[in-house]
Amino acid sequence: xxxxxxxxxxxxxxxxxxxxxxxxxxxxxxxxxxxxxxxxxxxxxxxxxxxxxxxxxxxxxxxxxxxxxxxxxxxxxxxxxxxxxxxxxxxxxxxxxxxxxxxxxxxxxxxxxxxxxxxxxxxxxxxxxxxxxxxxxxxxxxxxxxxxxxxxx
Amino acid sequence: xxxxxxxxxxxxxxxxxxxxxxxxxxxxxxxxxxxxxxxxxxxxxxxxxxxxxxxxxxxxxxxxxxxxxxxxxxxxxxxxxxxxxxxxxxxxxxxxxxxxxxxxxxxxxxxxxxxxxxxxxxxxxxxxxxxxxxxxxxxxxxxxxxxxxxxxxxxxxxxxxxxxxxxxxxxxxxxxxxxxxxxxxxxxxxxxxxxxxxxxxxxxxxxxxxxxxxxxxxxxxxxxxxxxxxxxxxxxxxxxxxxxxxxxxxxxxxxxxxxxxxxxxxxxxxxxxxxxxxxxxxxxxxxxxxxxxxxxxxxxxxxxxxxxxxxxxxxxxxxxxxxxxxxxxxxxxxxxxxxxxxxxxxxxxxxxxxxxxxxxxxxxxxxxxxxxxxxxxxxxxxxxxxx
Amino acid sequence: xxxxxxxxxxxxxxxxxxxxxxxxxxxxxxxxxxxxxxxxxxxxxxxxxxxxxxxxxxxxxxxxxxxxxxxxxxxxxxxxxxxxxxxxxxxxxxxxxxxxxxxxxxxxxxxxxxxxxxxxxxxxxxxxxxxxxxxxxxxxxxxxxxxxxxxxxxxxxxxxxxxxxxxxxxxxxxxxxxxxxxxxxxxxxxxxxxxxxxxxxxxxxxxxxxxxxxxxxxxxxxxxxxxxxxxxxxxxxxxxxxxxxxxxxxxxxxxxxxxxxxxxxxxxxxxxxxxxxxxxxxxxxxx
Numbered sequence: 144x145x146x147x148x149x150x151x152x153x154x155x156x157x158x159x160x161x162x163x164x165x166x167x168x169x170x171x172x173x174x175x176x177x178x179x180x181x182x183x184x185x186x187x188x189x190x191x192x193x194x195x196x197x198x199x200x201x202x203x204x205x206x207x208x209x210x211x212x213x214x215x216x217x218x219x220x221x222x223x224x225x226x227x228x229x230x231x232x233x234x235x236x237x238x239x240x241x242x243x244x245x246x247x248x249x250x251x252x253x254x255x256x257x258x259x260x261x262x263x264x265x266x267x268x269x270x271x272x273x274x275x276x277x278x279x280x281x282x283x284x285x286x287x288x289x290x291x292x293x294x295x296x
Numbered sequence: 297x298x299x300x301x302x303x304x305x306x307x308x309x310x311x312x313x314x315x316x317x318x319x320x321x322x323x324x325x326x327x328x329x330x331x332x333x334x335x336x337x338x339x340x341x342x343x344x345x346x347x348x349x350x351x352x353x354x355x356x357x358x359x360x361x362x363x364x365x366x367x368x369x370x371x372x373x374x375x376x377x378x379x380x381x382x383x384x385x386x387x388x389x390x391x392x393x394x395x396x397x398x399x400x401x402x403x404x405x406x407x408x409x410x411x412x413x414x415x416x417x418x419x420x421x422x423x424x425x426x427x428x429x430x431x432x433x434x435x436x437x438x439x440x441x442x443x444x445x446x447x448x449x450x451x452x453x454x455x456x457x458x459x460x461x462x463x464x465x466x467x468x469x470x471x472x473x474x475x476x477x478x479x480x481x482x483x484x485x486x487x488x489x490x491x492x493x494x495x496x497x498x499x500x501x502x503x504x505x506x507x508x509x510x511x512x513x514x515x516x517x518x519x520x521x522x523x524x525x526x527x528x529x530x531x532x533x534x535x536x537x538x539x540x541x542x543x544x545x546x547x548x549x550x551x552x553x554x555x556x557x558x559x560x561x562x563x564x565x566x567x568x569x570x571x572x573x574x575x576x577x578x579x580x581x582x583x584x585x586x587x588x589x590x591x592x593x594x595x596x597x598x599x600x601x602x603x604x605x606x607x608x609x610x611x612x613x614x615x616x617x618x619x620x621x622x623x624x625x626x627x628x629x630x631x632x633x634x635x636x637x638x639x640x641x642x643x644x645x646x647x648x649x650x651x652x653x654x655x656x657x658x659x660x661x662x663x664x665x666x667x668x669x670x671x672x673x674x675x676x677x678x679x680x681x682x683x
Numbered sequence: 684x685x686x687x688x689x690x691x692x693x694x695x696x697x698x699x700x701x702x703x704x705x706x707x708x709x710x711x712x713x714x715x716x717x718x719x720x721x722x723x724x725x726x727x728x729x730x731x732x733x734x735x736x737x738x739x740x741x742x743x744x745x746x747x748x749x750x751x752x753x754x755x756x757x758x759x760x761x762x763x764x765x766x767x768x769x770x771x772x773x774x775x776x777x778x779x780x781x782x783x784x785x786x787x788x789x790x791x792x793x794x795x796x797x798x799x800x801x802x803x804x805x806x807x808x809x810x811x812x813x814x815x816x817x818x819x820x821x822x823x824x825x826x827x828x829x830x831x832x833x834x835x836x837x838x839x840x841x842x843x844x845x846x847x848x849x850x851x852x853x854x855x856x857x858x859x860x861x862x863x864x865x866x867x868x869x870x871x872x873x874x875x876x877x878x879x880x881x882x883x884x885x886x887x888x889x890x891x892x893x894x895x896x897x898x899x900x901x902x903x904x905x906x907x908x909x910x911x912x913x914x915x916x917x918x919x920x921x922x923x924x925x926x927x928x929x930x931x932x933x934x935x936x937x938x939x940x941x942x943x944x945x946x947x948x949x950x951x952x953x954x955x956x957x958x959x960x961x962x963x964x965x966x967x968x969x970x
Contacts, residue, residue: 202879214871214879221888242876279884282909286881287869291903292812292842294716294770394700397787399744404704404725404785441936441951445700447693551945554967581940583933588745595745599700602939609941612931613770617944623969631943638946 147172147248154195154248155221156272164265171254177201177241184225184235191233192249193225199245204238216280217242226273228252307498307518307526312373314513315497316347318456318484321512322417327454330386331419332379337365339379341386344419351376358465358538358649361658371495374420374488377464378648382577383418383425387450388432394445394584394597417454421482423475424467424646426457428577430481434640435580445599454505457482461489461529465538466649468662472541474646476533478502484510487526498526539649541662542669543633550634553668554626562664563622565657570603572651572659573628578636578644581609604628629664699936702742702787707780708762714846716769717813718778719754721762725785730760734795735820736927736955740935741765742787746776750932750950752817753791757824763788766816766848792935794955796821797925801897804923805833807889809910811882811902812841815848817927817954818901822856829861836863836889840882840906843868844875863890882906886913893918899955901927908965911958924958926965945970 148169151157157165175194177183183201184190198220204212215237218224224247227235233252259266310318322329323345331344334351344350356376357364368375396407421429429450436446460467460476469475478485483506487498498518501507518526573579583602588595602609605624610617618624636644645661652660705722712718720741724730731739738752749771755764769778780786798821806825810818818837825832837856841847847866857864865885867878878885882902896919900907907926914924930942930949942949945964947956964970 200876200878211872214873214875217867217877217879219878219888283881283884286883286905286909289905290842290869291905292840292846292869397744402783402785404744406701406704406787408698408701436938439937439951441699441938442693442696443700443938444693444696444698447696451693554970580938583939583941584748586742586745586747592745597700597742597748599939602941604940604943610931612929613768617930618969620969627943627970630945635943635946639948 147174150174150197150248151195154197154223156195156223156276160268164268167258167262167265168250168255171251171258173249173251175247175249177245177247179241179244181241181245183239183241183245184227184237186235186238188235189233190225190227190235191252193223193228193252194247194249196220196222196224197246197248199241199247200243201239201241201245204240206238212238212240216283223273223276226277229256229273305500305502307500307523308510308515309518309522310497310499310513310515312347312495312497314515315373315486317513318509319344319346319419321509322419322454325509326415327417328414329417329419331456332374332376334365338363339365339376340381341379341383341418347373350374350420355462356464358467358653359658360466360652360660361655363653370490372488372490374458374486375462375490377460377462377467378422378425378650380575380650380654382575382648382650383421383429384432384577386416386418387429387453388436388446388580389449390601392445392599394599396594396596399593399595411448413449415452415454417456419456420458421455421478422458422460422648423478424469424472424648425577426455426478426481427472427474427646428648429453429455431578431636431640431642431644431646432580434642435578438640455482455484455502457485457502459485459487459526459530461487461526461533463533463537464649464653466652466660467647468537468539468541468649469647470534470537471539471543471662472643472645472647477530482506487530489522489525489529496522498522539647539652539660539662541645541647541665543643546665547634547637549665549668549672550630553672554630556668556671558664558667558671559622559626561667562625562659563620565659566605566621566625567657568605568621568624569656570605571654571656573603573605574601575650575654576632577648577650578632578646579603583609604631629661632661633665699789700934702740702748702789704785705763705788707782707784707786709782710778710780713766713848717766717848718769719764719766720777720780720786721755721764722786722788723762730763731788731791732760733757733791733820735798735824736796736817737791737793738817738935738954739763739765739788739790739792740932741767741773741777742789743773743776743780744785744787747773748787748789748933749773749777750792750935752927752954754816754819755823757820758827766813766819768813789935792950794951794953796899796927796955797897797957798824802828802831803833803895805891805896806835807886807891807896807898807914807919808835808837809882809886809898809900809902809907810837810839811906812846813848814900814902814906814927815839815841818899819849821899826856826862833895834863834891835861836891837865838882838885838889839864839866840885840902841866841868842870844871844877865889881909883909883913886910886917894920896923898924899927900924904929904965921958921962926956926958926961927954928956928961929954 436443457478482502632644704725709721742748933939937948
């Protein structure tokens, strides 16, 4: 099997992580590739995995009955995709579809959750990094909500 | 008087007859003489032909939100202070045609307005108002850009100042170091002295033109006693200002307090009526109006006074930059007393008190500053207890 | 002074309020609500020279005047190019003009982007919506002197794929190897294959050397504030960050008072400011 350690180590999300923690992560990791148009997740489906994107581009989408699928955000190289695996009931909230051919490292959610429970230091590291990503996405979403380029009445 | 004997700064004594003569001389020299006169219950500035057009025997009672003309017990010519108008209206009129444009067969032609402006002699200019003119000079002529309309109207103004021996109820020029005695930038300056048994004027020249004009009048050198009397009156006036403003650290005080909750208290009273900006002798903001004639072949552009208290003033696409009343008040007072210093190297306030008198709800610029100063000297607990 | 003539000869003053007449050479639609006007002097004389970031006051007969930044090439004086967004009565009236029609032009006014000070630096241009227009002269200018600069990155965010300004030009520039262009939109539907997200999200991954970067930002104030936060997170020094401010303008030369932002007259002290000069004001309420 390919050693994913070096790939994990160089992913921005994991920068500064200790070797021993990386080793723990490797045990939950697998290499994946998605073709253009593949669904990586579907709203309502079990969120078994999350992804460290190595390159490519994916769109987080929300299906609307009147306007079709709305692209909320695109995710690309160096980003992390998915946090539904972290909280019960471990179900995806959005559709994610690839816009470009995408390579990523898939992480088994349950596997990592168990390791985090066993090793709280690892858990804290993972949690810190995820909350940082979440805060950034939240503030980006707030900015998006303002529709700052739109015409005012 | 012998012309050679007259030098600037020297005081002479003249009578009321000679004041009439002064007006005659000015008009003979082609000046349009404008000065204080009573119109519709207020003292305003308008054309005056003779001494009899001045508000003889009138005085004004001024308090926050209050202005009343009252008869004096004497026949003083300058026994009042400033009314709602200022000399600003002559050099920077409320409406100024900027240009016209004519359209004919697809071509457009620009027509500049006539520049045949009157040569004004401003008669009866108070010291604070001389300072106000100097402040506007900096606005319109002091930077890389100079306003031609203003510069041409301002060019040949002759200033006949009157020193204030009786400050008004809302005056605070002594705090702003702009009065009550005119110290510079006048051609002639008068001090009126009304005693039980005599009524006369001390006059001094502040320029060569002033000296020339003074030489046409019959005058005697003022005696030491007369000069001492005038000085005494002016010193007393400085001590008896209706208002006071502590200007220590005022720029930083306002900058520091941009987000003080006190502004919301002021806004509860402020009507955003813009009276304060209209009566202010230094407020210079303007907007433009574009119109066409009915046939659509001629268009014109007029500049008119504007006020930072209106919602449209700061409008950009999407809305006003200052939609709240309290930030508009804050902007005005901060501009006047603080940012003006950064922009033009001088305070924008000359202490004339007009904004206090003509505020319909009596908001007092000196009181608002005092409130800010007090709010800083209280600890937050004390401030809470006070509320 | 008693006498204003002591300090100047007013008769010799030029009149800043008088527009110069220009003829519309071309007017074309960029997006559903933006259009570009190319102007030439009506008298056939030489056009104005300007610096990237400066603006003109454009007058349309009988309707009024609006401040519009110049969006053409500073090294090519004719035609004089402006890109406008149709948001009010004057811009709507300008939109209806045709080739051969006349407009009044006053300017150029205001401060410029620091294209000379930035020589030797990496450049990050951050544009939001119509904010790309005042930055386009910078792009023309630096592409003309490309070797004087390090990396050049343009990060452009706009509302939707249909709102992308200068689409063809951006496509052309994207094919250059010495220009790094990233576009993102706030919302999209398929088949959009570009980025979706706010423009600030492009900053963390953009390729530039923060300590030796000059950043120029033009867009809505909120977008500029958030962009500055991301740039400083990356380590770009505050005095290497420049912004272009928008305020109401009636005169362009500091007489009318409308554009005040604290002690600054945005028309003549700006519109382009180095960030530390305007930092405190940008973060205050309704200044």
